[in-house]
Amino acid sequence: MAPTKESKAQEPTSSKDSDVSSVPTSATKKEKAPKEEELSEEDQHLKDELELLVERLNEPSESLELYDKYLSALKTFIKDSTTSMTAVPKPLKFLRPHFPSFTELYDKWVERFGKDSLIVVKFADVLSVLAMTYSDDGKKESLKYRLLSSDETIADWGHEYMRHLALEIGEAYQEQLGAEDDSIDVLIQLSLKIVPFFLEHNAEADAVDLLLEIESIDKLPEYVDESTFARVCLYMVSCVPLLAPPDDKSFLHTAYAIYLSHNQLTQALTLAVKLDDEELIKQVFEVTDDELIHKQLGLILSQQKNSFKYPGENQDVQDTISNVKLHEYYHYLVKELNLLDPKVPEDIYKSHLENAKFGLGTSGSIDSAKQNLAAAFVNTFINLGYGTDKLIQTEEDNKSWIYKTKGLGMVSTTASLGSLHQWNISDGLQALDKYTFSSEDEIKAGALLGYGIVSANVHDDVEAALALLQEYVTSPSKLLQASAINGLGIAFAGSSNEEVLNLLLPLITDFDVSLEISCLAALALGHVFVGTCHGEITANILQTLLERDFTQLTNKFVKFMSLGLGLLYMGKTEQVEDVLETIEAIAHPISKTLKVLVNICAYAGTGNVLQIQSLLQMCTAKPKDDSAEEKKLEQSEEDQLKAENKDKTDDTEADVEMEDASIPAAAETGVSDTGIKKEESTKEDKDDTKEEEDDEEKDEEEEELYQGIAVLGLACIAMGEDIGQDMSLRHFSHLMHYGNASIRRAVPLAMGLVSTSNPQMKVFDTLSRYSHDPDLEVAQNAIYSMGLVGAGTNNARLAQLLRQLASYYIKSPDSLFMVRIAQGILHLGKGTLTLTPFNSERSILSKVSLASLLTISVALLDPKAFILSDSVTETTHQLLYYLIPAVKPRMLVTVDEDLNPIKVNVRVGQAVDVVGQAGKPKTITGWVTQSTPVLLNYGERAELENTEEWISLSSSLDGVVILKKNPEYMEVDA
Numbered sequence: 001m002a003p004t005k006e007s008k009a010q011e012p013t014s015s016k017d018s019d020v021s022s023v024p025t026s027a028t029k030k031e032k033a034p035k036e037e038e039l040s041e042e043d044q045h046l047k048d049e050l051e052l053l054v055e056r057l058n059e060p061s062e063s064l065e066l067y068d069k070y071l072s073a074l075k076t077f078i079k080d081s082t083t084s085m086t087a088v089p090k091p092l093k094f095l096r097p098h099f100p101s102f103t104e105l106y107d108k109w110v111e112r113f114g115k116d117s118l119i120v121v122k123f124a125d126v127l128s129v130l131a132m133t134y135s136d137d138g139k140k141e142s143l144k145y146r147l148l149s150s151d152e153t154i155a156d157w158g159h160e161y162m163r164h165l166a167l168e169i170g171e172a173y174q175e176q177l178g179a180e181d182d183s184i185d186v187l188i189q190l191s192l193k194i195v196p197f198f199l200e201h202n203a204e205a206d207a208v209d210l211l212l213e214i215e216s217i218d219k220l221p222e223y224v225d226e227s228t229f230a231r232v233c234l235y236m237v238s239c240v241p242l243l244a245p246p247d248d249k250s251f252l253h254t255a256y257a258i259y260l261s262h263n264q265l266t267q268a269l270t271l272a273v274k275l276d277d278e279e280l281i282k283q284v285f286e287v288t289d290d291e292l293i294h295k296q297l298g299l300i301l302s303q304q305k306n307s308f309k310y311p312g313e314n315q316d317v318q319d320t321i322s323n324v325k326l327h328e329y330y331h332y333l334v335k336e337l338n339l340l341d342p343k344v345p346e347d348i349y350k351s352h353l354e355n356a357k358f359g360l361g362t363s364g365s366i367d368s369a370k371q372n373l374a375a376a377f378v379n380t381f382i383n384l385g386y387g388t389d390k391l392i393q394t395e396e397d398n399k400s401w402i403y404k405t406k407g408l409g410m411v412s413t414t415a416s417l418g419s420l421h422q423w424n425i426s427d428g429l430q431a432l433d434k435y436t437f438s439s440e441d442e443i444k445a446g447a448l449l450g451y452g453i454v455s456a457n458v459h460d461d462v463e464a465a466l467a468l469l470q471e472y473v474t475s476p477s478k479l480l481q482a483s484a485i486n487g488l489g490i491a492f493a494g495s496s497n498e499e500v501l502n503l504l505l506p507l508i509t510d511f512d513v514s515l516e517i518s519c520l521a522a523l524a525l526g527h528v529f530v531g532t533c534h535g536e537i538t539a540n541i542l543q544t545l546l547e548r549d550f551t552q553l554t555n556k557f558v559k560f561m562s563l564g565l566g567l568l569y570m571g572k573t574e575q576v577e578d579v580l581e582t583i584e585a586i587a588h589p590i591s592k593t594l595k596v597l598v599n600i601c602a603y604a605g606t607g608n609v610l611q612i613q614s615l616l617q618m619c620t621a622k623p624k625d626d627s628a629e630e631k632k633l634e635q636s637e638e639d640q641l642k643a644e645n646k647d648k649t650d651d652t653e654a655d656v657e658m659e660d661a662s663i664p665a666a667a668e669t670g671v672s673d674t675g676i677k678k679e680e681s682t683k684e685d686k687d688d689t690k691e692e693e694d695d696e697e698k699d700e701e702e703e704e705l706y707q708g709i710a711v712l713g714l715a716c717i718a719m720g721e722d723i724g725q726d727m728s729l730r731h732f733s734h735l736m737h738y739g740n741a742s743i744r745r746a747v748p749l750a751m752g753l754v755s756t757s758n759p760q761m762k763v764f765d766t767l768s769r770y771s772h773d774p775d776l777e778v779a780q781n782a783i784y785s786m787g788l789v790g791a792g793t794n795n796a797r798l799a800q801l802l803r804q805l806a807s808y809y810i811k812s813p814d815s816l817f818m819v820r821i822a823q824g825i826l827h828l829g830k831g832t833l834t835l836t837p838f839n840s841e842r843s844i845l846s847k848v849s850l851a852s853l854l855t856i857s858v859a860l861l862d863p864k865a866f867i868l869s870d871s872v873t874e875t876t877h878q879l880l881y882y883l884i885p886a887v888k889p890r891m892l893v894t895v896d897e898d899l900n901p902i903k904v905n906v907r908v909g910q911a912v913d914v915v916g917q918a919g920k921p922k923t924i925t926g927w928v929t930q931s932t933p934v935l936l937n938y939g940e941r942a943e944l945e946n947t948e949e950w951i952s953l954s955s956s957l958d959g960v961v962i963l964k965k966n967p968e969y970m971e972v973d974a
Helices: 005-010 015-022 026-037 041-058 064-080 090-113 118-133 141-148 151-157 159-176 183-200 204-213 217-223 229-242 247-261 265-275 278-287 291-302 315-321 326-336 345-349 369-382 409-420 425-437 441-454 464-472 478-491 498-509 515-528 535-547 558-568 576-583 590-602 609-620 624-634 637-669 676-718 722-738 741-754 761-770 776-789 796-808 813-826 847-859 877-886
Strands: 891-895 905-911 924-931 940-944 950-952 959-965
Touching: 041 064, 041 090, 064 090, 064 118, 064 151, 090 118, 118 141, 118 151, 118 159, 141 159, 141 183, 151 159, 151 183, 159 183, 159 204, 183 204, 183 217, 204 217, 204 229, 217 247, 229 247, 247 265, 247 278, 265 278, 265 291, 278 291, 291 315, 291 959, 326 891, 345 369, 345 796, 345 813, 369 409, 369 813, 409 425, 409 441, 409 478, 409 877, 425 441, 425 464, 441 464, 441 478, 441 877, 464 478, 464 498, 478 498, 478 515, 478 877, 498 515, 498 535, 515 535, 515 558, 515 847, 535 558, 535 576, 558 590, 558 847, 576 590, 590 609, 590 676, 609 676, 609 722, 676 722, 676 741, 676 847, 722 741, 722 761, 741 761, 741 776, 741 847, 761 776, 761 796, 776 796, 776 813, 796 813, 847 877, 891 905, 924 940
Parallel strands: 891 959
Antiparallel strands: 905 924, 905 940, 950 959
16 A cells, blocks of 8 residues: 555654755766756757857858848847846857857957958947856956947847946946046946936936946936936935935035926925025026915925025015914914814823822922923923913913012013914014013013014014114123023024124123123024034134133033034035134133034034044043053053052152151241141142142043033934934944943933934833933933924823823922923924924925024033023023924915915825835825825825816925916816
């Protein structure tokens, strides 16, 4: 009975048998060898025909016509062969062994017929294709024979041949760089024959890569047409974060030129803003006279808080750039979303949900001045821009809540009225006006700061904030002066206003004003002239740092003067070298901080890997004490003992010498060793030692400060590129484990910066862990960053974590204050606003927004000294209001040709990266159809549902978008 399959499977086989069966014997090999050579009848016939042609070509003949006939037949066989993508075409496979004999034959033909003979050129054409299959050990024979053949036949051989040729051209170009002959020009001319082929055959990426290799990307615009320009530009712009200078700029300039020539003005404007070139922005406006398109361009520029002055005469266009109508669109949004009812802080604290396990649901300390100040901040964050609230603007007594805070807390509480009326200048100034007549300086100062806050990002013709604040810039009251300076910095952020410059510049170099005022003036000017490399401000800040007394430079406010200098160079990688050389002349540890700040601002958003590596090296540098200990550990025990004995001997000798020296002195004066003189000298020595220790401590603080700023720099540079962003989060976890105190405090802030308004679970769960750190300052920074990561998203998980932290820190006023601030930022504008520094589908980095976020982060490197300070002389709480210029609505509002809001249906979904994808792929996934206005979350994109009825004047639906009716659209009755 034959065994079944099951019984066969169960039969045991010895390992010996299995080994023998698995190893092929020589007999098996012999049997298999012929099988590999076996060809089908059709293939054998093809092989025979090809070999016959090879023989005919090698035969001597006087007739060139015969040779031409054989070559044509050979070419037809190669061209007509069809095969799978992964296999070598059979004619090339069969002809491969004959390639060496063909090259010899070619040389004979050159001698016989001359290299310019038509038959020789045709033969070189075929040899160029055959060389693809033959390993030439770097000889680049495909390229060699292509250059010897005719250019007209280059497109005959298909895509794979073209790609192979492009690869060899790239290698040859690098080898021949600097050659004195015209070999480079020959390669460029050949490449320009290949580029059109790639573009016609949906290989835009290959065309761009080839031109990049031969450094001729500027020649691309003449080869693209209506059908290819969009895919080409999309690929080029996506490559920019991965390119090294100057290739990144040349790519942007080329894409800009292509968009401009194809009348894609909104996309061209986006690239002009990215290049930070005002002449290019002006050029976009000059291409068309259509004022409706000018208005759309103005609305895109307004998101950048740009200081661009419209070259035309239409005031409406300048108003769109100046954000004059922003408060109207925002009110329309919140009204449509039914969010007009004001909220009170308790609505987001939800104290009844806080953990009351220890009887800590509420606390007597909750009504303290500090918690009332926190409530004022929270109130202004959640009702920002709504114009109404139930806490500060109460009907019965307008001043009630302001008086529940004390001292300088009253400044921030009064100033919060400015945020409540954000962007609505007329109503805001009216609400603040009565407080300027207050007899108390704190309330008056708050009103001045409020003037600046309400005007942030809105620049009308009147510039009321400037008119109201300028007289207080030179006020004898330090409080009023500081509030006016901060108000100007916030109101005119990114505006490059010359009048503000004339007001604040003298304060930087004036040694009669306090250093705090000088530093705040420098910071304000840094915000106003962010990214302009303003020479006069740079010179004044550097001169002040060079001339100020050494001890003054240890003041905690000096870091803001350094930051002011850094902000001037935001995004200016080319101009930064000169200022770095000047900084070298400052003989103080602050110079390290200055260099790091200027560098990180210059490279912000670039994703520059070399800069990230140098910052990581700074973070691994050890303080002197630690490095000495580590060296000691590396020594052997004998060496350590010798060193200790030597130290002891030196100490003993020193003691003996001192005793000998003191004997005669004691004898002369008749005072014993225990007398008065010895006590005095000991006291003086102690004082000297104490001073030296204080100086050393300050130096160490400066040493560590630059490391903390370097950590923030990692976030600033990496945020411009997605892969770098993910990698930076991994670096942060290492720095948290191995860094010193300054680095550990900076890590949570950096995590918040790199993920602003993007609540990823992995990020805020890590921050939640850090919020219970034994070092309270690390915990407080982690709490703030939790708010920053979820800014304006109302993320339910984050809200729950923050409520738990409120219970956990109920007896720690400072930490509880920070929890409240984080809760306020999380619910920014009841979930309608965002702090992300990116605009236009994350394609442009806003310098003004990043400057605001960076200012708060630098202040929080020492939270107790600034945001959490209880000082009655320094205006430190109000620094939190530097967040205001970064706030913007995350809305999509569609308007008609008269800029009045209209409702249309749009699809909102997660954006999909379609770079290099064939055909017309969907750009969003998982969409939901909604009626405008809508809120756009991080990474979301909107598309018009009915593109036949409406024509959008903007390439991306983001912010305020003008739609016009399609004149050819006809409604079809159902």
